[in-house]
Amino acid sequence: MIYHNFEAFVRELPEGRPLIGIDLGTKTIGIAVSDVERMIATPYYTLRRKDPKKDMGRLWQIATERSVCGIVLGMPMNMDGSDGPRTQATRAFARNLEMYMPKPLTFWDERLSTVAAERALLEADTSRAKRELVIDKVAASIILQGALDRIAFLNPPIKAVDPDDEAPAPQVMDEPEDDAPPPELSAGRAKAGRAVPRA
Numbered sequence: 139m140i141y142h143n144f145e146a147f148v149r150e151l152p153e154g155r156p157l158i159g160i161d162l163g164t165k166t167i168g169i170a171v172s173d174v175e176r177m178i179a180t181p182y183y184t185l186r187r188k189d190p191k192k193d194m195g196r197l198w199q200i201a202t203e204r205s206v207c208g209i210v211l212g213m214p215m216n217m218d219g220s221d222g223p224r225t226q227a228t229r230a231f232a233r234n235l236e237m238y239m240p241k242p243l244t245f246w247d248e249r250l251s252t253v254a255a256e257r258a259l260l261e262a263d264t265s266r267a268k269r270e271l272v273i274d275k276v277a278a279s280i281i282l283q284g285a286l287d288r289i290a291f292l293n294p295p296i297k298a299v300d301p302d303d304e305a306p307a308p309q310v311m312d313e314p315e316d317d318a319p320p321p322e323l324s325a326g327r328a329k330a331g332r333a334v335p336r337a
Contacts (some may be wrong), residue, residue, distance in 0.1 A: 140243050147208065147244035151176075153251055155207035159282025160201070160272055162212060162228055163249065167193065168274030169260035170282045171204050172204035177290055194238040201239055208241055211235055212248030212281040246285045248277070 141147035151157075154174050161168035167185040172178060183200060187193055201209075211232055214224040232243055 140236055144244055149243050149290055150242040152209050155205055155209045155315040157210055159208040159210045159278045161278035161281055162231055163274055166274045168278035169200060170275060170279035172282060172286055176286055179279040179286055181279045209243040210246050211243060212284050213245035214248055215302050232262045246281050250283050
């Protein structure tokens with residue numbers, strides 16, 4: 139099912155299974171996968187687009203191998219936030235993908251994700267030839283990481299309480315009995331050699 143509301147998408151995800159992130163290009167499909175705790179997105183594969191059915195079959199195969207429970211598809215909005223030809227193509231791709239993989243699917247704004255991927259690869263001193271091979275899956279990981287960070291914000295981890303950190307319970311002093319003599323009086327009688335009467 140396609141979810142346009144991100145919070146509704148997150149509510150449908152089961153625990154302990156990864157997500158797949160997709161950067162859809164005209165010639166390639168960049169693929170990234172998260173860990174089972176959905177904290178870190180890792181570039182996984184770059185698929186050369188050939189036949190739509192074969193492309194969908196390969197995506198289904200990867201999703202099955204990694205036991206993913208949801209799909210984050212990059213949405214190439216225009217810089218002003220409006221739709222363009224690529225957004226329409228992405229929505230059509232999502233509808234086709236939904237038929238092959240009936241899993242929760244949502245979109246993530248991918249503006250500048252390729253630019254960020256290019257910058258990261260340049261900072262890593264990656265050669266031009268190498269960048270062309272990996273940039274799409276790196277862009278997919280940036281898309282997916284953005285979604286993972288949003289999920290972490292919506293579902294902050296619950297901090298476990300360490301028993302050693304618990305403050306000790308306050309000690310309650312026993313109040314003296316009403317008929318017991320004050321300590322100073324008992325001390326005075328002891329000095330005088332007189333026994334202290336017992337109650």
